[in-house]
Amino acid sequence: MIGRILFITIDQPRDDGSGGQIASWRLLQSYASLAPVDLVAITPPGGTTSADPCSLAANTTLVPVSAFYFASSPIRLGIKFAISQVGKRPYRLTKFDVSHARDVIRSQVQRHDYDLVHFDHLSSFVYHKLIKGAPSILMEHNVESDLIGRMASEDSRRVARVALRREARRVEAIEARIVHDVDHVLTLSEHDRVALSRLSASNEEQVSVWPVPIKPTVIERPSERAVFNVLVLGSLKSAGRWHGLTWFLDNVWPRVCAQVDHARLSVVGACSVKQRNELAGKDSVKVYGYIDDIDSLLREVSLCAIPLFVGAGIRIKVLELLSRGIPCIGSEVALQGLPDIRGTDLVHTADEWVSSLTAAARSPETLSLAARDGLAELQRTHSPAAALTSLTQAVEAAVRRNETRRQA
Template sequence: MRILQLCHKSPWPPKDGGAIAMLTMAKGFSLLGHEVHVLAMNTRKHQIQIEEIPDDLKEKMHLKLADVPAKITLFGAIANLLFSKLPYNATRFMEVDFNRQLTKLLKETEFDLIQLEGLYLCSYIPTIREYSKAQIAYRAHNVEHEIWERTALVTPGLKRIYLKGLAQRIKQFELSQLNKYDLLVPITDRDGEILDQLGNKKPRHTAQTGIDLATLVPKAGQLEYPSLFHLGALDWAPNQEGLLWFLENVWSKLHKQYPNLKFYVAGRNAPEWLQAKLHYKNVIFLGEIEDAYTFMNSKAIMVVPLLSGSGMRVKIIEGLALGKAIVSTTIGAEGIAVQKGKHILLVDDADEFIQTISQLIGNRDLYDQLCKNAIDFIHEKFDNLAIAESLIDFYKQHLHG
């Protein structure tokens, strides 16, 4: 098959869940022998040069970048609020130049399937219909409006009112795009069921973010036990709010119990205001790290204190693959078919966090068993090649003719 993936940001470098999800799928398609083309928006926030992309990756896929500013400004947000019914999140990705490049590509190349990576690529379905006979698959990375509804619930003041309004607009946009595609590919079963309830009538197939098992190899040689760590994009509001909640409600008490315990915080694009709030005793802020897997292998207990968000946390999948003991909120582990207490420990209030982390510190056998179960679970459920192959089978069943 000749497949085109449309992306709202470059899949390289794979430093956040969205980029990882796009890149692993493209690699999977390529390894299965399909011809893969990627047209990605090169935004201000995630800007790269084509020269930065490794040669071996360029050999696996035809990758083109289209400059799309997609910048967030106060003026832009206010103008959108006053003069548009569309959500600001969507209008930022509606770009004439991207549409022009897409049109050119569709005129030059005949595709069997076009996979839209995320909600905001659905705006380009009319262009695809005009210039291509390809089947269109909408890969829903999450239920977009749910993220903003949940963020609004944990946000105080005037900002909550704005976020509630934005969530409503995003929901209307999400509803307006339902069934314009031919096939629906949610990343979790849960998201697929929600989209069905909202009105999806098209065939759907869940394709989780797979793991390259040859790359994620558990190595416990340099393990600092006990230690805690948090890893994630620190410019993402759900990560920010969850981390600050954890520090105020959990770490402040945990540190009194274990004065020598260290909590490592890593992630890119941490704004200065957030860095200023990380000054707690024994909290070590590392910022963006060169090698996430080496870092994760060296630390013991991963904490995921998410209070909002949607979709699937790829960092949890990576943590499980590396045999990490993970303590997460229920929302954090949503969409991942883990067994509570066997593969991961799920807690939803500060006292439970403290109690559960204390158990892992005091019981090395429990810690080791949890780590082993995590690795076994990923090897059974998240092999990228198997996930890509299953999705290709689904696509072949629904291709025209």
């Protein structure tokens, strides 16, 4: 029986936020159905205790960090990265090691005797020594060493490549050690479960997949559209998304427009003024920036294109789009971690991108019908009940291992 849980995360869980925020919110929701949860979230500046986590957590404490995003604090985080290279811990663990967060967690531990501690994201595990004795679970949203390794392979700057490859090796060593230190590890995909298990083969049973539950949403969409409207969704503050979009605009989109009348690319997500101005000069491209009500736009969307070449884990946004009946065409990284599910089309080369998009423009109902079938599959594998069962089993496994280790 679990009496009280401490949930430590990076960024604020939101059911209407980024993919990582959505996964955290729904995991918090599953935990809250098991026991009262105290939430400590390290957030960007300006965060507020929104209704989402407050409706789930018994107590919510936000710890704002001014240097949260590299795009907005390149000098401070650049210095922190440089210092981490001569220290014992990699940048992934030092970035969010904040004294105020340590004070908050110490205070929470003094007030409550926690029966379980959940660390959300690898970066939050830097605080694990502050909580002694309680069973612990780590959610690895991504295999971070894999993510950093991909970033290194895509970076054209030699010095950056060398630094990132070194960081990937250091993070891999940390991930292998954590699989041993923590009582249980959750991943979002079988791909990541296998990757982490390989890092510490003797502890393979300690790693399991938690299926992010989907919330099917009926969106009335016209059967015929005058415009072939392709959506690109996600914050362009991510270097990986910006790199993928610019590649797509250079190598794919002009060829699609040459073959498809009335084609339009709708770019939705936070972006800088410089990025918006650069995209404004592109033919058949409309930049929306960040919008609150994405569902109103989805009514007019034919499909979502995800040209992503740097990343890891599972694309939560793909699950969200399929739950709304929106088909997705994506690169290998974009669809990584997802089962072979209908309503998605995996493409590798620019020619394959053009072929898939033009085929969808000629026969839009084919992919849309497949997306409906895909949604039916996801409702079986990613239901709230399946998520709760998976989490319950992980908690039981963590408690058992913790008891065994304490008795040894």
